[in-house]
Amino acid sequence: VTITIKPTGEDQTIIIGDVIILRNITVFKELDFAKTNFIATVSHELKTPIASIKMSLQLLEKPATGSINTDQKQLIDGIKEDSQRLLKITGELLELSQLETGNIQLNMEKSNPYEIINYAIEAIKVQAEQKQIELRIEAEHNLPEVKADSEKTAWVLINFLTNAIRYSSENSSITVQLKKENNQIAFQVIDTGKGIDSRYKTKIFDKYFQVPGSHKSGTGLGLAISKEFIEAQGGTIGIESELGLGSTFYFKLGIV
Numbered sequence: 177v178t179i180t181i182k183p184t185g186e187d188q189t190i191i192i193g194d195v196i197i198l199r200n201i202t203v204f205k206e207l208d209f210a211k212t213n214f215i216a217t218v219s220h221e222l223k224t225p226i227a228s229i230k231m232s233l234q235l236l237e238k239p240a241t242g243s244i245n246t247d248q249k250q251l252i253d254g255i256k257e258d259s260q261r262l263l264k265i266t267g268e269l270l271e272l273s274q275l276e277t278g279n280i281q282l283n284m285e286k287s288n289p290y291e292i293i294n295y296a297i298e299a300i301k302v303q304a305e306q307k308q309i310e311l312r313i314e315a316e317h318n319l320p321e322v323k324a325d326s327e328k329t330a331w332v333l334i335n336f337l338t339n340a341i342r343y344s345s346e347n348s349s350i351t352v353q354l355k356k357e358n359n360q361i362a363f364q365v366i367d368t369g370k371g372i373d374s375r376y377k378t379k380i381f382d383k384y385f386q387v388p389g390s391h392k393s394g395t396g397l398g399l400a401i402s403k404e405f406i407e408a409q410g411g412t413i414g415i416e417s418e419l420g421l422g423s424t425f426y427f428k429l430g431i432v
């Protein structure tokens with residue numbers, strides 16, 4: 177490491193010496209592996225009880241006898257939202273730990289793009305309803321199949337949609353678009369939410385990055401994992417956005 181001093185206001189840099197740092201990195205690697213394993217175990221252990229809390233809430237909401245009052249409904253909605261958030265976080269931590277241990281296993285197969293979209297919409301429908309957000313699907317007809325890991329691709333789409341719901345206001349709408357572009361199929365999620373400043377357009381795909389002042393809980397991991405998933409499948413991922421007007425998140429995958 178070369179130590180340099182740059183006095184403020186001056187362009188000149190003075191080199192004052194070199195320092196060599198020797199470290200045995202084996203111990204760091206072992207610690208890192210232990211940490212990643214720990215995160216995987218903990219997030220896995222957390223996921224199951226949270227999922228069962230969610231299921232119980234659905235039952236509580238529609239009691240076999242009698243009915244619930246508005247206060248109780250409000251409480252149930254609050255817990256449902258919290259458990260949804262916890263599920264997102266634990267899901268992201270689990271995927272992250274698998275990526276970090278080099279465990280990304282792709283199951284590439286001929287996949288139907290309409291089925292992937294329907295699966296993702298089904299998974300987030302209730303969240304959208306809670307904010308009275310209208311979901312629109314605009315899909316070209318007779319699209320060919322894509323070569324993809326459908327589970328991982330649906331995960332990315334669900335992440336795009338969850339974000340779109342979080343960063344959009346009530347009573348707005350979100351459009352999911354599917355179209356052919358040369359020898360690829362483009363999947364797009366278009367929202368009319370708060371949008372993203374152009375200076376953060378590439379940063380949002382970095383691990384742990386959250387747009388300053390976005391005031392939403394979360395890990396900043398969803399888009400980083402999405403990028404890894406799509407690029408591992410040979411696809412591309414990106415965003416177009418106008419601050420204050422909305423964002424379009426997209427990915428493109430090759431046709432079979």
Ligand code: ADP
Pocket residue numbers: 335339340343367369370371372380385386387388390393394395396397398399400423
């Ligand atoms: P998280 O949502 O857990 O913070 P993500 O990686 O999914 O992590 O997103 C990173 C950041 O990108 C978010 O914190 C938010 O600031 C911004 N972002 C993502 N999706 C949208 C969107 N649809 N509209 C506005 N901002 C978004």
